[in-house]
Amino acid sequence: MKPAAFDWHAPTLLAEALALKAGHGEAARFLAGGQSLVPAMNFRVAQPAVLIDLNRVAVLDHLGFEEDGTLAIGALCRYRRLERDAEVARRLPLLAEALAEVAHPQIRTRGTLGGNLCHADPASEMPAVMLALEARLVLRRAGGIRQVAAAEFFLGPLATALAEDEMLAEIRIPPLPPGSGTAFLEVARRRGDYAMMGVAVVLRRGPDGRCDLARIALCSAGPTPMAAPRAAAALLGQALEPAAFAAAAALAVQEIAPMGSVQASPAYQRHLAGVLLPRALARAAERAA
Missing domain, CATH: 3.30.43.10 (Uridine Diphospho-n-acetylenolpyruvylglucosamine Reductase, domain 2)
Structure with a gap:
């Protein structure tokens, strides 16, 4: 057409x-x-x-770390540039790991992170990763600017907090706390398809060996990217071991609200979340060590 x-x-x-x-x-x-x-x-x-x-607005095409470790990503920054940046992979491995799962190389060469977030597809990987990384989105309008937390930006399927005269101009991702481990896992029918379920996690092992920081976010798990705050809170103070991961996954399955798709029923999506989360948490804990 x-x-x-x-x-x-x-x-x-x-x-x-x-x-x-x-x-x-x-x-x-x-x-x-x-x-x-x-x-x-x-x-x-x-x-x-x-x-x-916007492709001739050069000021929107930037990528770089600031003095405090914040990563500033312009709205026109292509996926491929992010995916290939060695410093992004070193400082924010969760972002680099998830980017490799987004669609296909041809799409990543042209597509932008800013456009993806504005599209706000709850099955997309990047909105969930932004939740896990506690990103802030810089919204510009003629004569004004404001920042919105990723958790407040996504309002529903293909719906965001952008006003009709606003533009998403920049994505700002704070540095990970020292000693953090991260992981991203998803299940898709074929590589490059939308995930039937995807999970992004951030963990930190405290001085006593127990978890002192946890964040969990999921895609294809509801009408927006879904955080699982109860599951994350249940990990705090716990030894980073399989029993704690299984208990957190059981809570997360209760927190999400998958809508189903032509590829997976809501029940199957919940099952996938229960399988993927312990694996992702174990991987993040190993990396935190």
Whole structure:
């Protein structure tokens, strides 16, 4: 199919892009990699009257660590650049590990992290990883800027906290606490397909050998990326061993709300969460050691 007719703008300045969005509001959509938006337009699921192509706005294409260890990722940063960055892999291995599971190399070469987060598909890996890493999202509008925690950004399937005149301009990921271990695991019908279930975990082993920090997030587990705070809290103060991991997984299965898909029923998705979480927690604990 072909998309409905639209006007196309290709600004070179961020201020120009924001002014266009302010002027057109809900009728306009930002275009970055186009890996989600263009197919939706071709099927006429999305029919924006105006496309604001951001690919010439150079200020949005950046990637780097700041003095305090925060990773700043511009909205136009491609998956492939993130995936291949050695410093990202060293400092934020959870991000690098999960990126390798996103779609296929051709899509990762063109797609952007910012576009993925704005699309807000609950089956996608990156929103769950942002929860586990406690990322903050920088939202810009003409004359204003605000930051939103990842936990507050995703409101529902394909729905976010972005106002009609706002742009996601940057993703900010704080450094992992020293001594942390992380892991990402998923099950998909085929490599590159959406995950039937995916889990992202962060653990830290305290001086006494017991867990003193835990974060758990899941994709394909509900209408948004799902955190499992009760399961994470149950690990605190516990020895990092299989019994604690199994108990935490049992709690997490109760916290999620999988919606099912053509590939997996909600019951099967819960089963997968119960299988994947102990494995991911064990792997993160080993890495924390």
